Each structure stands twice: as structure tokens, then as C-alpha cells.
Amino acid sequence: MRTRFIDACHRKPVDARPIWLMRQAGRYMSEYRKLRETYGILDLIKTPEMAVEVTMQPINAFDLDAAIIFADILPLLEGMGLNLEFIKGTGPLIDNPIRQAADIDKLHEPDPRESVAYTLKAITLARQVLKVPLIGFSGAPFTLACYAIEGGASRNFTRAKSLMYEQPKAWHQLMEKLSTLVGEYLFAQAEAGAQVLQLFDSWVGALSPDDYREYAMPYSAKAIRRAKESGCPVIHFGTNTSGMLPLIKEGGGDVIGVDWRIDISDARQILGPDVVIQGNLDPVQLYAPVSVLKDRVKTILDKMGDDPGYIFNLGHGLLPTTPVDHVAELIHFVHEYSSKAQGH
Amino acid sequence: MRTRFIDACHRKPVDARPIWLMRQAGRYMSEYRKLRETYGILDLIKTPEMAVEVTMQPINAFDLDAAIIFADILPLLEGMGLNLEFIKGTGPLIDNPIRQAADIDKLHEPDPRESVAYTLKAITLARQVLKVPLIGFSGAPFTLACYAIEGGASRNFTRAKSLMYEQPKAWHQLMEKLSTLVGEYLFAQAEAGAQVLQLFDSWVGALSPDDYREYAMPYSAKAIRRAKESGCPVIHFGTNTSGMLPLIKEGGGDVIGVDWRIDISDARQILGPDVVIQGNLDPVQLYAPVSVLKDRVKTILDKMGDDPGYIFNLGHGLLPTTPVDHVAELIHFVHEYSSKAQGH
Numbered sequence: 224m225r226t227r228f229i230d231a232c233h234r235k236p237v238d239a240r241p242i243w244l245m246r247q248a249g250r251y252m253s254e255y256r257k258l259r260e261t262y263g264i265l266d267l268i269k270t271p272e273m274a275v276e277v278t279m280q281p282i283n284a285f286d287l288d289a290a291i292i293f294a295d296i297l298p299l300l301e302g303m304g305l306n307l308e309f310i311k312g313t314g315p316l317i318d319n320p321i322r323q324a325a326d327i328d329k330l331h332e333p334d335p336r337e338s339v340a341y342t343l344k345a346i347t348l349a350r351q352v353l354k355v356p357l358i359g360f361s362g363a364p365f366t367l368a369c370y371a372i373e374g375g376a377s378r379n380f381t382r383a384k385s386l387m388y389e390q391p392k393a394w395h396q397l398m399e400k401l402s403t404l405v406g407e408y409l410f411a412q413a414e415a416g417a418q419v420l421q422l423f424d425s426w427v428g429a430l431s432p433d434d435y436r437e438y439a440m441p442y443s444a445k446a447i448r449r450a451k452e453s454g455c456p457v458i459h460f461g462t463n464t465s466g467m468l469p470l471i472k473e474g475g476g477d478v479i480g481v482d483w484r485i486d487i488s489d490a491r492q493i494l495g496p497d498v499v500i501q502g503n504l505d506p507v508q509l510y511a512p513v514s515v516l517k518d519r520v521k522t523i524l525d526k527m528g529d530d531p532g533y534i535f536n537l538g539h540g541l542l543p544t545t546p547v548d549h550v551a552e553l554i555h556f557v558h559e560y561s562s563k564a565q566g567h
Numbered sequence: 568m569r570t571r572f573i574d575a576c577h578r579k580p581v582d583a584r585p586i587w588l589m590r591q592a593g594r595y596m597s598e599y600r601k602l603r604e605t606y607g608i609l610d611l612i613k614t615p616e617m618a619v620e621v622t623m624q625p626i627n628a629f630d631l632d633a634a635i636i637f638a639d640i641l642p643l644l645e646g647m648g649l650n651l652e653f654i655k656g657t658g659p660l661i662d663n664p665i666r667q668a669a670d671i672d673k674l675h676e677p678d679p680r681e682s683v684a685y686t687l688k689a690i691t692l693a694r695q696v697l698k699v700p701l702i703g704f705s706g707a708p709f710t711l712a713c714y715a716i717e718g719g720a721s722r723n724f725t726r727a728k729s730l731m732y733e734q735p736k737a738w739h740q741l742m743e744k745l746s747t748l749v750g751e752y753l754f755a756q757a758e759a760g761a762q763v764l765q766l767f768d769s770w771v772g773a774l775s776p777d778d779y780r781e782y783a784m785p786y787s788a789k790a791i792r793r794a795k796e797s798g799c800p801v802i803h804f805g806t807n808t809s810g811m812l813p814l815i816k817e818g819g820g821d822v823i824g825v826d827w828r829i830d831i832s833d834a835r836q837i838l839g840p841d842v843v844i845q846g847n848l849d850p851v852q853l854y855a856p857v858s859v860l861k862d863r864v865k866t867i868l869d870k871m872g873d874d875p876g877y878i879f880n881l882g883h884g885l886l887p888t889t890p891v892d893h894v895a896e897l898i899h900f901v902h903e904y905s906s907k908a909q910g911h
Contacts, residue, residue, distance in 0.1 A: 379850070384852075385851070385854045388855030428807075431828065431830075431852075432833075434849070463828060465807075466809030483775040484807060485810030486775075505774075507723055510732065511728075511732030
């Protein structure tokens, strides 16, 4: 087992910067596109052997320091009674979204060991073949609540925020349910074999700091506390959080995800020395010529110098049209340059 | 003429916080929706008398401290040879977007006094009826370049950024042309009667700070320098800029726009005391019950205390489904609360 990634989560010295990439399994790989000719995304997720196959595709192709189980944040909502579909070209759709307080009362409170057993099984199977650590993950309560209320992706989150402002009691009730479920799901993934857990609060940057503190943070914190009882390091990820990183840190996690909208030196200064940072490369930078890409990667690595608390990643997921050879070059370069820079 | 807004642009003491709202003329008003039953958005913009009528709708309805000419950032691209359409339900579309260096060579370099004469005429006409200051505006070079290359709105700006990374020479050539045109357009609006000028870099938050410094800032700075030759104060607006406010300030402007993704006290600390701040309220906060809305507005006003350099606004444009009575309540409350708080 190569432990570089887990060591970095604990701020232990490493021989080279660990790197993994959000959405490292996906459409940019021909192996994945081929599978998707036959199977829908939910088929792949809900068939543990297939989820393992997809999880392993980037691991077999590249020199990555961690695997992340192939899954999605939304199937967790199905167990609550929400109907999930993935519509080709438009993305996820929930046809019975939450629109009023009564809808929240009616939500089931599933045991994730049953409702998403397929992902837990996939985790156990993946561990048997992996030689790098495996990351389990969940959507954060706020991001899940937005999907559950909006019924899909949204530009301004007017429905979700309106419910939050107009019916705070119902909102808090929903967030209580979600945070219990998310915490339990993360814990169950650790039981099943996940070695690091990541909470994806992809949409949290839609909130003002004051709203985040009041309506979202306590629930991320609760889920993270439960996840931490497993003993696994927890990564707390969000985007568009440059203006509220201290609050994200307060929400918890050993590792804080940052996107590319902040200089990583500024992020370190704001977050202080006692948390690990993950991320910072703009996913679109992978479309740049390799020399330009390397130049930007070098800048990030130089800024982090010998800071032990940094894990290389993108600021958000790999995009479907990313050139696959640039991904290979990126991973190789991060290892090569950082091991030289650290004098190994 | 009520000068509260212009005074605040110069950090002079005011009797109450000035307030205006981005996209204060628009679909949330029934007067506007009624006009749009008959006329397309470009009809309204390109007929000076109608543009004035729309400009005046919110001024007549509410106690606003500034008007902003009814126009759009994209018609400026038409004079360069790009074909602009507004498609119902999807927004603006350019059917001959820039895709390669040769497309940039072919761009015209129009005189905005001719190519967008209708907006300049509207400005002159509006000044004859207005009793509050009039704001002229332009899209910033980066945001305009994104539209010109992507051909419309975009989620990840992969086309625009790819051109930027792959053909930096062509990118810089495009930005030179755009910044000359934008600077000249802003200057011409001042000549026509605009009293304050705002540069809208709505999409600049898609860039990392390093990319902003290299690919965008010099061109915003150039446009702002030209605009400043008019003697008018300049407002430099962007969203998702919490992680690079010092660079936005470096780009220039007397007033810096901030969205809601940062605490306004933090924004003041980062920007220093020598610039005016505008913005900070989440547009979706206007969907909240009035008591909740007032509470958040109070928080912002309290944080700015007697700081003379603050103009109340949203962090981005008013949304089409905003309750119109909440807009009235907001404007009234900002004046009332701030004049009391300042002891007037």
C-alpha cells in the first residue's frame, strides 16, 4: 500500500506530493465512455462490480496516489423517498422535489447500510484490489438539500434559499435529517473499508458567510463529527469559498478543499498551519498546452514549498472533454517536480 | 439633483446610505413585462426613447439614489462584426463566435459613437428628465471576450480559457481591441451625460488570481484609465472575486463591487480604507420575508457603521422573480435605518 496520500492527510512528511483528481473516473477516459455506451450512470453505481471497474480505470491508467469510489452524491436521496433520474444532456433530475414543510415530514430516514448498500459493497470489493488508499464520500447536507428542493442543478438557488428564509424551522428539520444520514453514510463507508472520507459541499459558495454559519455549517459539522468517529481523516470540500475559509475550517475536517479562485499562499495564511489543504488547480488549466500547464503546477508547488500539509488536486471535478494525455502529464509532473524540490 | 450617490463615490459624507440595484429595470416590474409583451430586449435598447422609458420605470416606482441607463453589455460586440440575438428562454447567442486567431484579425474596430449611438442618445435624453445621477456602463474586456468566444453563457469557459492558454498572442490581441473599445465607450457615455461609469466584469471570478493578473487585469486597467479621463468616478464590479480583491483594486476604480460571498468587514479590511465599496446583499435575500430581509440589511449597514465609502447594492443583478414590494421595502429601509444610525 502506498501511503503518501494518507500520510499527507496527517501532515506527515512524504517522498513526493500526493495527487488525485476529483472525478478522476469519468467521460474524459475512453474506457469509461465505452462502458457508458451500454450502461447508464446509475447502473454502474448500483452494480458493485461495475463501480469497482470504473473506480480502477484511472488507477490502472495513471500513477495516482488515491482512488475514490465510483458513486454519486444523489442516490442517498432516493432512500429518503425522492425519485432520481439522470437525463442525458441535462443531468440529474428529481421529479418529486421538496417544496413545502409537509414534504420534509414525509421523508424517510433510511439506514445507508441498506439504502446505498451497493456503494458500501463496492468499497469493500475495491479495497481487495487497490494498492493505493480508497476515498469514500458524501454530498454535504447543504448541497444535498439544494438538489432535493430545486429538483436538479440551479443557477441561483432561489427555491432552496426561499425555503431557508421563509420556513427556517422546516429547513433546520431537513438539515437535521440530512446531516444524520450523511454522517452515518460516511461512517458506514469507513466500516466498509474507505480509508479517507470526503464531504462534498460543491454548492456552498452560493451562501453568504452569515447564511452559511446559520443554515449550513452546524450540519456539516455534525456529519463530520460522526465521520471522524471512524478514525479516518476527513476532507471538507467546497467551491467559491474564498471569502469564508475560516468558517469552512470551523465546520471541521483534517483537510480543507480550495478551488482556484484564491492564491494558495493566501489560503494557507487564512486557514493557518494546522489543517491540510487540497486542490487549487483550475480544471480548465488541463486544456492548456503541457508547457503552460506545467508552469502553473510549478507555481502552486513552489508556493507550497515543503509545507507537509498539501495534497495536489483540482479545484473542482475533471471536465468531460479534458485531454487524457494532459492528465497523465500532470500526475507525472507533480510527482517528479515535488520529489526533486524536496530533495529526494 | 440628489447627489448622495456621487458624494459617496468620492467618500464624502452623506445624509443616508445611497442605494441603487443592479438590473433595477427588468422583469420583476410589471411595467417592464408589459413592454416586453410587444418589444424584444434589443428593440428597447436600440430605441433611445424606449430605453429612457425603461430606465425611468424603477426611478418612478422607488426612492432610488441613481439610475442606470437601460442597455446591455453585448451590443458593443455587434459593431465588431459579431451577430447577436436574444433567444427567448436561453439568453444571448452569438452565431459567429470567435474560434481562432484569424477571427480576431477580422474583427472591426468600431467607433462606439456610431456603433452604439442609440445608447449614447438614450443617456442624453435620460439626463433631461432625471433628478438622480445617471450611471453609464460597459462589460469588461474579459467578460466580453468570454461571450465573444463561447458564443453565449458558459459554465466552465473552456473555449475562452483554451484560446487564452493555447494562443496567448491572439488572446492579448483580442483584449487590446476590446479594452480600447470599452474605454472609448465609457468615455463617450460620460460625454453624452453619464455621471458615473461602471465596468461589469461579471465572469471574472472564473479566473484564478494568477490568470487574472496575466490575461485580464491589464485590459480592465486600460479601459478604466480611459474612462477616468472623463472625470467621472468609476465602479469596478465583479462576482466571485473574494479571493482576489486586492487585484481587482489594482485594476482600478474609485468604487469596488463585492458580491455576498464575503463578509463586508473582511472586504473593507482587504481593500483598505481608500476605495469605496458597493454591493454585498445576496439578490436571493429579497425573496425572504421582509423581517428577515431587514435583519440582514441591518447587519450589513451596522458593519459599515459610519464608513463614508459604502454604496448599498446587491452582489449581482435583481432576479426576474423578485417580489417587487420587497424591493420597495429594501430601499426605504436602507435610507431610514442609515439616516437614523448616522444621527440625522
